[in-house]
Amino acid sequence: MTVLARETSGQTLRRRLRSPAAWSETVDLFAILTAASLPWSTSLAGIFNALMLLCMVPFLDLRAFLQSLKRPICLAPIALVILALAGTLWSDAPWGTRFYAVNPTVKLLVLPVLLYHFERSQRGHWVLIAFLVSCALLSVMSWLVLFYPHLSLKTDPVERGIFVKNYIDQSQEFALCAVALAYPIVMLLREKRYWFAALLTALALSFVVNMAFVVVSRTALVTIPIMFGVFALLHLKWPSIGIVAAALLTGAFLAWQVSPQLRHTAERFTDDYTRYVEKGEPTSLGLRLEFWRKSLGFFAEAPVVGHGTGSTRGLFERVATPSGRYQASAEVIGNPHNQTLNVAVQWGVIGIVVLYAIWILHLLLFRGDGFAEWIGLLVVVQNIFTSLFNSHLFDFHEGWMYVIGVGVAGGMVIRAQQAEAKVGEVGS
Numbered sequence: 001m002t003v004l005a006r007e008t009s010g011q012t013l014r015r016r017l018r019s020p021a022a023w024s025e026t027v028d029l030f031a032i033l034t035a036a037s038l039p040w041s042t043s044l045a046g047i048f049n050a051l052m053l054l055c056m057v058p059f060l061d062l063r064a065f066l067q068s069l070k071r072p073i074c075l076a077p078i079a080l081v082i083l084a085l086a087g088t089l090w091s092d093a094p095w096g097t098r099f100y101a102v103n104p105t106v107k108l109l110v111l112p113v114l115l116y117h118f119e120r121s122q123r124g125h126w127v128l129i130a131f132l133v134s135c136a137l138l139s140v141m142s143w144l145v146l147f148y149p150h151l152s153l154k155t156d157p158v159e160r161g162i163f164v165k166n167y168i169d170q171s172q173e174f175a176l177c178a179v180a181l182a183y184p185i186v187m188l189l190r191e192k193r194y195w196f197a198a199l200l201t202a203l204a205l206s207f208v209v210n211m212a213f214v215v216v217s218r219t220a221l222v223t224i225p226i227m228f229g230v231f232a233l234l235h236l237k238w239p240s241i242g243i244v245a246a247a248l249l250t251g252a253f254l255a256w257q258v259s260p261q262l263r264h265t266a267e268r269f270t271d272d273y274t275r276y277v278e279k280g281e282p283t284s285l286g287l288r289l290e291f292w293r294k295s296l297g298f299f300a301e302a303p304v305v306g307h308g309t310g311s312t313r314g315l316f317e318r319v320a321t322p323s324g325r326y327q328a329s330a331e332v333i334g335n336p337h338n339q340t341l342n343v344a345v346q347w348g349v350i351g352i353v354v355l356y357a358i359w360i361l362h363l364l365l366f367r368g369d370g371f372a373e374w375i376g377l378l379v380v381v382q383n384i385f386t387s388l389f390n391s392h393l394f395d396f397h398e399g400w401m402y403v404i405g406v407g408v409a410g411g412m413v414i415r416a417q418q419a420e421a422k423v424g425e426v427g428s
Helices: 002-017 020-037 042-056 062-068 072-087 095-118 124-147 167-180 182-190 194-213 218-235 238-258 260-279 284-301 312-319 339-365 371-386 396-427
Strands: none
Touching (some): 020 396, 042 095, 062 095, 124 167, 124 371, 218 371
16 A cells, blocks of 8 residues: 555656646745745745745746746846946956845746746736735744744844844835735725724735834835825825825824824934934935945946946045045945935946836836736836835845835736737637
């Protein structure tokens, strides 16, 4: 009986190894695991992503895949990677630094792969749900760490309510999930499915409450109203917009009154600016202003093709102002904390054109009215506006949120468009 069972399992395994459908299911599984692990671990996300790509190889339709790469939504991110590689040729940074600076762009090569796969797979929504559930669990862990700081895995001095990574990454995740849930909540209310809508509303509020009372980044504070505004303009009528705006303002006022943490985060804007202007102190806001001012000067020196890949740190070292006490002007960094300036310093106007082509083309991809369109649009909008204060397309965590979000949702949108086109052909 045991021998028969082994033979049967062996036949099943061989059959699955020869089945394109089985390999496709495995790719879906690793995509789900990648999304679920991203809020918790960079290593696991990298491993699962590599396995996902590996499992696509055996039955990849190379001709169809290469044909899909000709679409502008795929060509634009590939062009940025090629530009980063080409930029190593005119950079004066050490070669190790040049190739290290290429690395943040390489993740963009996975985006066309995800678009291709989820154009054919019907399990894209499970990837998005896995990320949502994972973030919900992280929110619970954040509360536990708030009350029991020894549970944190961070070796540095414990950040308030942070189990892994940092408050910027956590805020990005929670803000995205909270606003993303607005669409299904409204759709459920229109269908009069009130209990399910109430459940998702409670989940969305759990993310908001965590940001209000545990920890939130100032970037999230600025971008959350923008994302809610985009949703309201696209999916609500003017009377509903007024009601929702009033509710949000009331909620924000109450949160401001009862949350010292939220007031402290917001008040740091003014304090940081004053200390930087009056004393030149290296506050968070002050350093960003310093980085942006110097980066604009670097861009003016080489406006067309920039200074080359990996040149940023050397440029900051050149203009650093030594001082008897630590001043913002003495800070040396390889990232100006603004995506446009990060690209402009290294690759000039050419780089800016490619960067904005990526964002614009992906925005146009999600013009329709549907759940996948909303998720993709929200991911792009969040990345654009948070990239005013950080280089989030190049950062590991936020960059992968963009690649996975646009890749999976974009593939779902393309799949739906193709299905509608076939129905139209049959109808005609």
